[in-house]
Amino acid sequence: MLSVTLAKRRGTFALDVAFQAPTPGIVALFGRSGCGKTSVVEILAGLLEPDAADVRLDDLVLIDRHAGYALPAERRRIGYVFQDARLFPHLSVRGNLRYGEKRAPATAQAIGFDEVTALLALEPLLSRRPYTLSGGERQRVALGRALLSQPRLLLLDEPLASLDAPRRAEVLPYLEALRDRLSIPMVYVSHQFEEVLRLANHVVLMEHGRVVAAGGIHEVSLRPELTAIVGPDSVGAVLEGVISEFDSARGLAHLKVGSGTLIISATAARIGARARVQLLARDLILATHPAQGLSVRNSIAGVVTGIRDDDNEAKLVTVEVGGASVLARVTRDAVEALGLHVSCPVWVLVKAVSMRSHEI
């Protein structure tokens, strides 16, 4: 368990944050730029002095508010991957990787040089100098360098933010590999929900220096606070399930979620793998009767559990289907015409092609 309480005032900006997250796992600090996410990780790393803080990682006390005790940054063994990589320009890639490794306590060697270079495909880069690397390669080296310092906790401060879309797509799989193969708890700062969706298992939503919502990704994906941050077009329930069937000829996979099954289009899927999909609220259709003669592949019976205003023209309807909830964005007009109200039965229609699954 990572347990964080901290406060810091900087001019008119007040940071006041408290959250807990399961370890190991990836907790995402998600929010708009300038909401204080980076300050939180700087305080965790010991690079920024908090006004008050209490930070515990499992049995280890990093900052104790009452004892006035804080472990100095260089002794915290918290890896930090900066947005701008910050590789040492006077050292080769190998020198950068060895820098943290040499300084890690001998008793803490959990991951070796060869393992890290293999995991991040760094072998061909080892003798190169940082200025000859592409942005994506730099971030991979920065990741490797942080990992080799044998961290107890890894902080990733928007490691993909300075990369263009192709480079981002190149680095993301490495982050997923780290999550799957290592048991290092990570804090992942991002303002891209796509990254959170693919990586995190716990989400802390921040706005104006405060935590506005926190919890598992499914739970947080339903929260109105998320809508405020990502905007109406990116809102949608995130569902987790297990791939139960895959038909490569038809390009379809079955994802078992709770007691129901979603049919999603997929070019590859592993049966038995855990996967996540986001059902964008704007892509869902609600019907008061079972639909017939439609191209839509998913028609799931559920019950309305909430209706809230989204913006002037639309409402967000929460529907419980087979133990999970989904969000549908429909016009006010549609809500009235269909007579939708809490506890009324509905059918949720989702096109298979409107969903992309991510293995987790």
Next chain:
Amino acid sequence: MHEILGAAELDALRLSLEVASRSVVCSLPAAILVAWLLTRARFHGRVLFDAFVHLPLVLPPVAVGYLLLVLFGTRGPFGHWLYTHFGVELAFSTNGAALATAVMTFPLMVRAIRISLDNVDRGLEAAARTLGAGPLDRFASITLPLMLPGILAGAVMAFAAGLGEFGAVITFVANIPGQTRTLSLALYTAIQSPAGDALATRLAIISFALGFAGLLLAEWLARRVRRWLGR
């Protein structure tokens, strides 16, 4: 070679090189420390300290030489102490010339090092910190190598300028052939003597060539190091 450069010129040249190198070698660590204090440390009287370090740039060199004579002369407080405890005599010696040169060129060196320290990305030091490097370790493994362009530039500049230091040297350690008569002192002596025109010309040419070579070397080194750092 010896037809162009006589014994007097060679002596002066050798002495100038010796004085300049001793002064640079001894003052470089101090210059790095002072540059660090002035850039990074926060302490009372920092402004005064800054002014004090830069004083030799604005004082008449003769005044600096005189002050050194008062402090480090055989009967001066520091000079006396150095002589009785270590048997070191600075006044009227080559070492004294090196001290006078070091004091005069110190601000030049500190300036060049300070600029390069200002340019060191503090973010890299923070990164080193998260990787487990303590303060001294960080300084030695990150800050110092990244300051290298400025340290080299400062050292070469101070060396080139030190070759020709005149006022402070002649006041503090006088004009003794083979001991303290460096290039500029020899040049001055030659101009003073009735038949010294040819010698003066040769010495002036040597001084000019050395200074020019020093500046070129400084630039070349700076480029090399910048390329090494990928800038």
